[in-house]
Amino acid sequence: MKMQxxxxxxxxxILRDPISMIFGIGFPxxxxxxxxxxxxxxxxPIFQLDRLTPGIAVFGLSFMALFSAQLVAHDRxxxxxxxxxxxxxxxxDFILGYTLPLIPMALAQSLICxxxxxxxxxxxxxxxxxxxxxxxxxxxxxxxxxxxxxxxFNEKTxxxxxxxxxxxxxxxxxxxxxxxxxxxxAFKTAxxxxxxxxxxxxGQAAVTGAYGDMFPHIWWxxxxxxxxxxxxxxxxxxxxxxx
Amino acid sequence: MDFAIKTCxxxxxxxxxxxxxxxxxxxxxxxxxxxxxxxxxxxxTTIRMLSCLTRPDDGDAFLLGSSIRSDEKEVKKCIGVSPQxxxxxxxxxxxxxxxxxxxxxxxxxxxxxxxxxxxxxxxxLEEIEKQKAKTLSGGWQRRLSIAMALISDPRILFxxxxxxxxxVLARRELWSVIRQLKGRITVILTTHYLEEAESxxxxxxxxxxxxxxxxxxxxELREQTGAASFEDAFVYLAGGGDLQ
Numbered sequence: 001m002k003m004q005x006x007x008x009x010x011x012x013x014i015l016r017d018p019i020s021m022i023f024g025i026g027f028p029x030x031x032x033x034x035x036x037x038x039x040x041x042x043x044x045p046i047f048q049l050d051r052l053t054p055g056i057a058v059f060g061l062s063f064m065a066l067f068s069a070q071l072v073a074h075d076r077x078x079x080x081x082x083x084x085x086x087x088x089x090x091x092x093d094f095i096l097g098y099t100l101p102l103i104p105m106a107l108a109q110s111l112i113c114x115x116x117x118x119x120x121x122x123x124x125x126x127x128x129x130x131x132x133x134x135x136x137x138x139x140x141x142x143x144x145x146x147x148x149x150x151x152x153f154n155e156k157t158x159x160x161x162x163x164x165x166x167x168x169x170x171x172x173x174x175x176x177x178x179x180x181x182x183x184x185x186a187f188k189t190a191x192x193x194x195x196x197x198x199x200x201x202x203g204q205a206a207v208t209g210a211y212g213d214m215f216p217h218i219w220w221x222x223x224x225x226x227x228x229x230x231x232x233x234x235x236x237x238x239x240x241x242x243x
Numbered sequence: 244m245d246f247a248i249k250t251c252x253x254x255x256x257x258x259x260x261x262x263x264x265x266x267x268x269x270x271x272x273x274x275x276x277x278x279x280x281x282x283x284x285x286x287x288t289t290i291r292m293l294s295c296l297t298r299p300d301d302g303d304a305f306l307l308g309s310s311i312r313s314d315e316k317e318v319k320k321c322i323g324v325s326p327q328x329x330x331x332x333x334x335x336x337x338x339x340x341x342x343x344x345x346x347x348x349x350x351x352x353x354x355x356x357x358x359x360x361x362x363x364x365x366x367x368l369e370e371i372e373k374q375k376a377k378t379l380s381g382g383w384q385r386r387l388s389i390a391m392a393l394i395s396d397p398r399i400l401f402x403x404x405x406x407x408x409x410x411v412l413a414r415r416e417l418w419s420v421i422r423q424l425k426g427r428i429t430v431i432l433t434t435h436y437l438e439e440a441e442s443x444x445x446x447x448x449x450x451x452x453x454x455x456x457x458x459x460x461x462x463e464l465r466e467q468t469g470a471a472s473f474e475d476a477f478v479y480l481a482g483g484g485d486l487q
Contacts, residue, residue: 005346009332009339016334016375074333079326083391086294086324087347088316241298 002089006097014067014105024067024105028060028113036120053117054131054203055176057110058196061139062170064106065146066162072098072150072236073158091237099143099229106139107132131206134218137225138199142166144228151236174200195224247272247399247429248293252302255288255453262288264453265302270446272398275421275430277440280450281481286433287327289450290401293431294324306399323397327404327433329384330391333377337368337387340376341394348395355394362390366420382413386420399429406439418443441473449480456480 014020035052039045075081084094114132118124145166149158171177174196180188191197198220205213248270255263263285270276278286291297293304295315303310309317332340338359345355363372366386371379376387385405392400405421406414414436421443424430434440440447441461449456449464457464457480461473470476 002347002349005343008346009335009343012339013332013334077328079328079330080332082291082296082326083324083330084347085296086319086322087344087395088319088349089347093347 002087003093003096003100006084006089006093007101010071010098011101011105013071014101017067020063020067024060024063024109025112027063028056028109029116031056031059032113032116032120049117049120049122050128050207051204052176053114053122054135054207055174055200057113057132057135058138058174058199058203059167059170059176060109060113061106061135061142062162062167064102064109064139065142065149065166066159067105068098068102068143068146069148069150069153069158069162070155072147073153073155076150076239077155085240091240094240095147095233095236098147102143102146103136103139106143107136110135110139125207125209127209127211128207130211131203134203134206134214134221137218137221138195138203140225140229141195141199141221144225144230144232147232148228148235151232151239169194170196173197176200195221198224245272246270246305247274248276248304248306248431250289250293250302250304253289253292253299253304254301255285255292255297256300261453263292263299266450266453266455267302268448268455268458270429270431272429273426274445275425275432275443277444277447278431278433278450279437279440279447279477279481280456283452284450284481285453286450287403288453290324290403290431290433294322294401295319320395321398322401323392323395323399324401325385325388325392325403325405327407329381329388331376331384331387334375336373336375337379338363338372340387340391344391344394350395358394358396362393365423366390380413382409382416385409385413385417389417389420393424397428399431400424402430402432404433404435406434406436414439437474437477449477451481 035047039047110132114128146162149161153161173191173194180191180197198217202214202217202221246269250266250268253263253266254261266289278289280286288297292299293306293311295311295318303312306318307321311318332343335343341359341362342355345358350358363369371383376384379387389402389405406417432443446458446460447464448458457467459467464476465473468476468479470479
């Protein structure tokens with residue numbers, strides 16, 4: 001019950017912040033609309049909706065890390081966390097209360113991206129919904145990163161790392177805006193060591209029904225998701241002891 | 244004597260330096276007890292240890308008989324803390340903040356609502372109960388912060404610098420709120436404002452370099468030092484006078 005109450009607070013804090021709404025929902029939708037409009041006005045289409053949509057959905061999820069990091073760091077800085085730690089709440093209540101509300105938010109955000117893409121002409125198929133569901137493990141990666149940064153840094157730094165750095169890394173290293181083959185070399189190798197391009201490749205493979213091509217990307221995404229959530233939980237718990 | 248708090252050789256060190264050094268004191272039930280001292284005297288560290296936020300390196304403290312080392316759960320059930328920073332949920336309304344604190348203490352929804360109603364009345368928060376906490380002035384945020392600490396009906400309340408940064412009027416208003424609590428629950432107050440300790444407290448403990456320097460009523464401390472005012476007594480004690 002304590003966890004549910006705390007999760008309710010997390011939800012309200014994020015959903016009542018207009019910046020969260022603008023960046024979390026508005027920005028990815030605007031990107032899809034804008035790039036589709038560009039596509040229609042050039043002789044040779046640059047983007048295909050079934051390749052673009054999973055990429056933008058992954059990019060949109062990077063804002064989940066920002067929301068999570070900002071909230072945890074703010075609670076630490078303002079002693080809200082210290083106040084809550086003097087109550088009978090357990091470590092699990094805290095961790096679940098901070099992370100669980102972000103999962104439906106992430107799914108809702110991805111759903112909106114896909115619905116806009118359907119409205120713009122992307123084919124409505126079972127594969128598209130499989131691709132949408134695959135955003136769930138991707139969201140864990142970003143939520144884990146957010147909790148980690150919020151536990152380690154102050155609000156300003158956490159916002160910088162998750163807001164500017166992470167969103168840019170997701171954009172540049174995901175292969176959404178340009179093929180990584182165009183750059184190649186160390187850039188491509190580095191990108192494939194990170195989860196972003198694997199998340200997009202996995203989503204693109206699923207949306208076209210080429211389920212076999214989701215491998216090995218799905219393992220990378222799962223490993224990063226589980227690894228980051230586990231690490232962030234350990235760091236948060238250790239920070240709780242030394243708060 | 245029926246003690247609410249009893250500390251026995253409580254010690255906390257950071258990087259080899261004692262922030263609180265062998266602190267032994269007792270606070271009576273229902274007493275408003277002030278901890279005074281200059282910056283770095285160890286007041287906040289003491290409160291953090293007593294509220295189970297920081298584990299002592301040595302010694303122990305007993306809150307209503309429960310040890311902060313071995314009965315953390317029991318201690319947390321009987322305390323309320325209003326931290327130095329105004330620790331409130333910024334996008335939640337005044338009422339939601341109160342109900343949040345009730346919920347995380349495991350209080351059921353209907354009871355949480357009833358307790359929130361009660362505190363809204365006690366702290367005269369009716370007009371702003373639906374307002375988001377981030378839109379409140381510093382004085383109202385502090386008032387809310389104390390109300391949040393009281394929602395679980397704590398038997399011991401820690402107020403860490405409750406009026407820091409407030410103007411004179413807001414401070415006086417908050418004093419009257421704190422006075423209402425006197426006798427009903429045990430209150431541990433840390434402050435930099437000497438007149439605050441003088442005006443509100445039953446007894447005052449002066450700390451210096453993590454150690455207990457002097458303890459007594461305002462009158463007793465003045466008499467011990469032969470000072471004309473409490474401020475002179477504090478300067479004498481915190482500035483290096485030796486009354487041990």
